[in-house]
Amino acid sequence: PIEFHEDVLQAMATPATSHVAPNFIPVLGESIELLREVLFTSGQPFIIAGSGTLGWDMTASNLVEAGEEVLVCNSGYFGDRFGECLETYGAKVTHLRVPIGDAPQLAAVAAALKTNKYKAITITHVDTSTGVLADIKGIAEVVRNESPETLVVVDGVCSKALGAPPGLCVMGVSKRAIEVFKTRKTPVPNYYANWNRWLPIMNAYEARKPSYFATPAVQNVFALHVSLKQIIAQGVEKRFAVHKEASAKAKKFIHDLGLKLVPTGLDHAANGMSAVYYPEGVAATDLLPKLAAHGIVAAGGLHVEIAPKYFRIGHMGISVTEPERGHLDATLNAVKASLAECGYKGAL
Known part of the structure; x- marks a missing residue:
């Protein structure tokens, strides 16, 4: 756990508020916009009630279809678990493991991409089971050079680093990944994590309009909103x-x-x-x-x-x-x- 700023804690104490209330709609809408700044992306952010593990389900169910190959850069516990999630949805997973305490090596990633075609490669940015930091930029460059059609998926579970309480799944999805999702051949094998249900919700709130699929974690969103503004203000x-x-x-x-x-x-x-x-x-x-x-x-x-x-x-x-x-x-x-x-x- 981390210590939260007093203003973030105060936001968590927001009185019971409807998810379609006039004081909540702009908070979620602006939080989506602020995430683009924090994540350096022009893609589609998602802010959904659930832990970071929900991000695995969203990735596995929306971007990968049964029988497709995924390369997991595995530097610890969370690489194992992401692989398990992918296999649950029928993906064929190859683990690129490193000795305990080591980070994924660029040469090994390149070699793996030369020997097989992968729909996606997953990287745990920081595997907190080992304290290992992966070279996301370096790996992404290798993928672009060796297998540009392969999607790069970064597990950057981040409530602590964002200074916000746990309880939200925060994702940033590139435009290319959204197109891959929209052109999938089979139905999404998940109900709650299905982007067909969540994309209209995110778009509506960003347009400052109410919408509903599942009740958002209202107080968590208020808290995240405060923290995101603090991060932007600091730089x-x-x-x-x-x-x-x-x-x-x-x-x-x-x-x-x-x-x-x-x-x-x-x-x-x-x-x-x-x-x-x-x-x-x-x-x-x-x-x-x-x-x-x-x-x-x-x-x-x-x-x-x-x-x-x-x-x-x-x-x-x-x-x-x-x-x-x-x-x-x-x-x-x-x-x-x-x-x-x-x-x-x-x-x-």
Whole structure:
């Protein structure tokens, strides 16, 4: 979890409001427009009640038809799960796996595209099970060169990075992907995730008109709207920069403690979180309760092969964009103090 800005929390406390109320329609409509700015896209945004996992269902059911081939760049837990979702809808999935802590390699992607034709390639931007950052731009360029007809799908599940509470599926879909969807040969094998139902809703609200298929998460949309306006006001590029600075600070602190990151290199380590191996003699049952006693919520491991061996801390949202709050320093100091309480000599 992250800390939310007070204005975002206040928006979540909006009194019960109809999804066709005059004060809600422009909020959803403007949120769709703001997403284009934040995502640097001229395509079609979707804002739909559901978790990021709904984005997998939308991708698998709307863009891929049964029997079509999909290449999954797999750098951890979420590559596995995206693959499972695609297979549920009948896709033939090939996993391009990397060793734990490594990022997908451009040469390996190019080689895979030379040996087979894929309807889509999926990439987890940051697999939070490993803290690995994928080179989205580099992979997309390889795809454009080797197999330009292949759709590039980025899993960038982002409620924390957007500074908004979970509860919405946020997507940006290119015009080319929409055309692929519109020319599919078989019916969409999903009811709730079907873009035939959601495209008219998104278009109506962007035109500031009410429409209905399923009730939106009204309070979540109010909160997202506030957060998106804050991001635009700060500047998206500046937001990227301050997250990189905070990440560098956190990772230097971790290194100076003598700890090892799960990512095998800083060039592919995520900027919004850090995955850190426990030092010898310290376990999750030792460290995490001590961190909690210091008021810090950290997560245990998620990758099935190394889950008991590492922990994860986040550094995103207002905790880094407003450093005067002291959240990052408090977290890092708590890690050091808790490790010292565990008897780790590197923290003494």
